[in-house]
Amino acid sequence: MVNNELKEEQILIGITGIDQPGLTATIMRILSRYEAQILDIGQANIHSTLSLGILIRIGTEKSGFVMKDLLFAATELGVHIDFRPVADKEYEGWVRHQGKNRYILSVVGRSLTALQIALVTAIIRQQGFNIDNIRRLTGRMSIEHPESNLRTCFEFSLRGKPTDREQMQSEFMRLSREHGIEISFQEDTMYRRMRRLICFDMDSTLIQAECIDELARRHGVYDQVAAITASAMRGEIDFKESFTRRVALLKGLDISVMEDVQKNLPITEGCDRLMKVLKKAGYKIAILSGGFTYFGEYFRKTYGVDYVYANELEVGEDGKLTGRYKGPVVDGHRKAELLKLIAQVEQINLEQTVAVGDGANDLLMISEAGLGIAFHAKPKVVESAEQSINNIGLDAILYFLGFKDSYLGEDGVA
Numbered sequence: 001m002v003n004n005e006l007k008e009e010q011i012l013i014g015i016t017g018i019d020q021p022g023l024t025a026t027i028m029r030i031l032s033r034y035e036a037q038i039l040d041i042g043q044a045n046i047h048s049t050l051s052l053g054i055l056i057r058i059g060t061e062k063s064g065f066v067m068k069d070l071l072f073a074a075t076e077l078g079v080h081i082d083f084r085p086v087a088d089k090e091y092e093g094w095v096r097h098q099g100k101n102r103y104i105l106s107v108v109g110r111s112l113t114a115l116q117i118a119l120v121t122a123i124i125r126q127q128g129f130n131i132d133n134i135r136r137l138t139g140r141m142s143i144e145h146p147e148s149n150l151r152t153c154f155e156f157s158l159r160g161k162p163t164d165r166e167q168m169q170s171e172f173m174r175l176s177r178e179h180g181i182e183i184s185f186q187e188d189t190m191y192r193r194m195r196r197l198i199c200f201d202m203d204s205t206l207i208q209a210e211c212i213d214e215l216a217r218r219h220g221v222y223d224q225v226a227a228i229t230a231s232a233m234r235g236e237i238d239f240k241e242s243f244t245r246r247v248a249l250l251k252g253l254d255i256s257v258m259e260d261v262q263k264n265l266p267i268t269e270g271c272d273r274l275m276k277v278l279k280k281a282g283y284k285i286a287i288l289s290g291g292f293t294y295f296g297e298y299f300r301k302t303y304g305v306d307y308v309y310a311n312e313l314e315v316g317e318d319g320k321l322t323g324r325y326k327g328p329v330v331d332g333h334r335k336a337e338l339l340k341l342i343a344q345v346e347q348i349n350l351e352q353t354v355a356v357g358d359g360a361n362d363l364l365m366i367s368e369a370g371l372g373i374a375f376h377a378k379p380k381v382v383e384s385a386e387q388s389i390n391n392i393g394l395d396a397i398l399y400f401l402g403f404k405d406s407y408l409g410e411d412g413v414a
Contacts, residue, residue, distance in 0.1 A: 355369035
């Protein structure tokens with residue numbers, strides 16, 4: 001008795017060689033001729049060298065013919081082609097494996113070496129991950145003009161689940177310190193692809209200074225202010241008390257000094273590029289600062305920052321500081337509250353928020369946000385934050401968010 005039931009099988013087709021226009025179209029025409037079903041497809045190009053993988057399901061009576069035609073086409077196209085059968089059980093196991101958690105690992109540096117990538121991927125392997133895909137987010141480097149190579153970023157798409165996430169994060173932080181690279185590890189959810197609100201600390205984050213220190217220097221009270229700051233850092237007094245005492249020392253400072261300090265603010269590397277890209281991409285931007293509103297307004301005017309919450313110094317009729325401030329102090333708790341409030345007003349899920357800061361009073365805000373980043377931060381903050389940037393400018397945040405230089409018209413020597 002003849003069994004007329006048609007059988008099907010899976011075949012993984014691998015094609016490598018010099019890429020050329022129409023190659024994929026030619027392959028697909030042959031596959032369509034034999035009514036092949038495409039189960040999966042992936043392609044990568046490195047310096048015009050193609051690596052194309054196609055997993056098909058096809059009737060067993062047709063598989064020999066399709067492979068013969070593909071071999072003839074490969075000869076004409078000047079590429080190498082190979083075939084591997086994939087058993088039903090192997091395929092079903094692969095399908096189940098696709099349901100595992102996916103993560104994105106971003107590695108950023110001024111340049112990246114084989115050693116740095118080897119150390120990062122060794123940790124990936126130890127944690128039981130498979131690498132699905134690697135892509136470069138930054139433009140290609142120029143050999144003739146090396147001064148134009150400001151940064152390099154590779155993004156790894158990982159499948160699996162870390163065996164010890166805390167240990168993994170600790171290892172990544174160690175690599176960052178010892179090898180001058182930034183490493184971001186995030187779960188690849190829809191929220192990661194749809195960030196909508198980013199909140200910044202200002203002093204020592206957007207600017208490379210503490211404004212109260214600059215004002216104290218101009219007023220001749222820097223040593224006293226620094227002593228109070230140090231006491232607060234040791235935990236002897238809280239932020240509100242230290243802030244009140246430091247502001248009191250500024251009594252009598254002329255407002256013109258504040259204007260001069262504002263004109264000479266040392267803007268952090270990468271801030272200008274980051275702000276312009278975020279605004280172009282439609283992000284809501286907030287400054288939540290324990291510093292002063294007077295300086296936050298500079299960023300509102302310059303970059304169109306949407307929200308500025310900081311501390312407002314009281315100015316007397318004589319144009320001098322009174323040594324007092326208006327309204328509630330913006331401390332760590334207030335920053336976290338404001339992040340949640342702005343997200344609510346803008347109807348943004350907390351998972352879609354980003355917070356960036358350097359100090360202990362940023363920790364609550366960083367932990368509340370969907371993506372919290374410690375920027376050139378104090379050791380305690382770096383230890384507590386899952387993401388940190390310690391070696392390069394603020395615009396490294398763009399790569400943590402998944403931006404690609406080519407999206408921005410900055411693809412370098414593509």
